[in-house]
Amino acid sequence: xxxxxxxxxxxxxxxxxxxxxxxxxxxxxxxxxxxxxxxxxxxxxxxxxxxxxxxxxxxxxxxxxxxxxxxxxxxxxxxxxxxxxxxxxxxxxxxxxxxxxxxxxxxxxxxxxxxxxxxxxxxxxxxxxxxxxxxxxxxxxxxxxxxxxxxxxxxxxxxxxxxxxxxxxxxxxxxxxxxxxxxxxxxxxxxxxxxxxxxxxxxxxxxxxxxxxxxxxxxxxxxxxxxxxxxxxxxxxxxxxxxxxxxxxxxxxxxxxxxxxxxxxxxxxxxxxxxxxxxxxxxxxxxxxxxxxxxxxxxxxxxxxxxxxxxxxxxxxxxxxxxxxxxxxxxxxxxxxxxxxxxxxxxxxxxxxxxxxxxxxxxxxxxxxxxxxxxxxxxxxxxxxxxxxxxxxxxxxxxxxxxxxxxxxxxxxxxxxxxxxxxxxxxxxxxxxxxxxxxxxxxxxxxxxxxxxxxxxxxxxxxxxxxxxxxxxxxxxxxxxxxxxxxxxxxxxxxxxxxxxxxxxxxxxxx
Numbered sequence: 001x002x003x004x005x006x007x008x009x010x011x012x013x014x015x016x017x018x019x020x021x022x023x024x025x026x027x028x029x030x031x032x033x034x035x036x037x038x039x040x041x042x043x044x045x046x047x048x049x050x051x052x053x054x055x056x057x058x059x060x061x062x063x064x065x066x067x068x069x070x071x072x073x074x075x076x077x078x079x080x081x082x083x084x085x086x087x088x089x090x091x092x093x094x095x096x097x098x099x100x101x102x103x104x105x106x107x108x109x110x111x112x113x114x115x116x117x118x119x120x121x122x123x124x125x126x127x128x129x130x131x132x133x134x135x136x137x138x139x140x141x142x143x144x145x146x147x148x149x150x151x152x153x154x155x156x157x158x159x160x161x162x163x164x165x166x167x168x169x170x171x172x173x174x175x176x177x178x179x180x181x182x183x184x185x186x187x188x189x190x191x192x193x194x195x196x197x198x199x200x201x202x203x204x205x206x207x208x209x210x211x212x213x214x215x216x217x218x219x220x221x222x223x224x225x226x227x228x229x230x231x232x233x234x235x236x237x238x239x240x241x242x243x244x245x246x247x248x249x250x251x252x253x254x255x256x257x258x259x260x261x262x263x264x265x266x267x268x269x270x271x272x273x274x275x276x277x278x279x280x281x282x283x284x285x286x287x288x289x290x291x292x293x294x295x296x297x298x299x300x301x302x303x304x305x306x307x308x309x310x311x312x313x314x315x316x317x318x319x320x321x322x323x324x325x326x327x328x329x330x331x332x333x334x335x336x337x338x339x340x341x342x343x344x345x346x347x348x349x350x351x352x353x354x355x356x357x358x359x360x361x362x363x364x365x366x367x368x369x370x371x372x373x374x375x376x377x378x379x380x381x382x383x384x385x386x387x388x389x390x391x392x393x394x395x396x397x398x399x400x401x402x403x404x405x406x407x408x409x410x411x412x413x414x415x416x417x418x419x420x421x422x423x424x425x426x427x428x429x430x431x432x433x434x435x436x437x438x439x440x441x442x443x444x445x446x447x448x449x450x451x452x453x454x455x456x457x458x459x460x461x462x463x464x465x466x467x468x469x470x471x472x473x474x475x476x477x478x479x480x481x482x483x484x485x486x487x488x489x490x491x492x493x494x495x496x497x498x499x500x501x502x503x504x505x506x507x508x509x510x511x
């Protein structure tokens with residue numbers, strides 16, 4: 001006989017949420033393994049003692065965690081998604097007839113909490129990974145990538161010169177789009193001249209159809225800014241379009257691919273300048289867990305003499321290839337290490353004359369020959385045609401560069417390069433495509449840092465849960481399940497005798 005299902009809206013329903021979430025469910029197991037009750041005490045100082053109750057801090061962070069685990073970056077869609085999933089309601093400690101928080105409450109709470117609170121959650125999850133033996137700590141791989149900011153290139157405005165601002169202070173509020181005070185040009189004059197010369201050289205090379213459009217302007221962080229989000233910066237990745245981005249720096253432990261650190265920086269900075277604080281934070285977090293970093297894997301972007309020196313001072317072996325323009329030797333000018341001088345092809349010395357700094361602040365060493373020796377030399381027209389004498393400028397960290405170059409050329413250096421590529425680069429790909437890091441949906445560098453931290457927490461939690469077998473449910477948990485089913489059965493038979501406060505049985509009233 002053919003069956004037929006007729007739907008009838010129940011006015012009263014006896015339902016146990018925990019009984020309908022399987023024991024092997026990811027969020028059920030995560031609820032058993034992850035204790036976030038410590039966040040209640042850490043957030044107590046951000047609330048008053050009167051007024052309406054806010055969202056539970058534990059619920060807030062669980063909601064954020066679900067968003068990145070499910071790759072949902074919209075708070076509105078996140079609340080809607082959680083309301084349709086039994087396992088998510090069980091993970092959040094909400095019943096079927098209990099309304100979830102408003103999406104605007106989640107957004108305001110994210111702005112209320114400081115970055116340190118999100119870092120505390122990251123540290124707690126990282127410690128869980130250490131306790132299970134997933135982190136060795138000895139070898140860390142670092143890398144960086146631009147992350148799209150919540151702003152458009154069409155919103156860029158010109159920065160104002162300081163002279164024009166002093167002469168015309170009334171223009172600060174002029175214009176519909178300049179609701180905030182205009183930013184001033186702070187770049188040094190030599191950088192502005194270099195930028196202008198570069199733009200003049202490339203202005204006549206545009207051949208594409210859209211190159212003459214009014215929006216196809218040459219923009220730079222030195223002369224333009226975004227009024228919508230002043231913390232984002234213009235940056236470009238090879239083969240990609242120029243966008244307003246944030247700079248995401250990340251360290252990954254090479255043992256099991258656990259993220260050991262992540263931070264948000266301005267996108268107009270170089271990787272090398274962000275390395276010292278990154279190393280300090282990673283080393284501090286490892287020491288708190290009884291570990292110590294001994295080797296650091298990085299790409300050429302982190303190549304810097306001061307960074308090599310800093311790593312050696314801390315006893316860390318840096319496996320970072322030297323910059324492509326670095327030359328370990330100067331052809332025809334052998335170096336005399338004992339006397340710290342170079343010898344020219346004619347046998348004349350070029351002794352060390354002193355230290356100097358480049359316009360970018362890099363420390364250099366200067367060597368030059370005596371003007372009398374070069375004046376009488378037959379090779380001067382080809383050796384030093386426009387100078388009084390031959391000069392050689394080298395980095396002050398040449399010894400550190402040479403040691404890094406030797407490590408790079410070794411067989412182990414090639415293995416370390418492959419290890420870095422197979423460790424940190426897939427993690428970045430996973431965060432972008434599966435953990436909501438394709439775009440920063442909030443404003444400000446602080447908000448971007450919180451987003452990156454939560455994405456890293458979700459990634460580490462997924463790693464942590466995969467390391468725990470699904471069948472590792474204790475006998476006590478199984479017995480609790482049996483007792484819970486027995487209570488529900490007895491409640492259905494004798495509802496008048498069973499206490500109303502029993503957990504596990506729920507009355508749902510439908511309109």
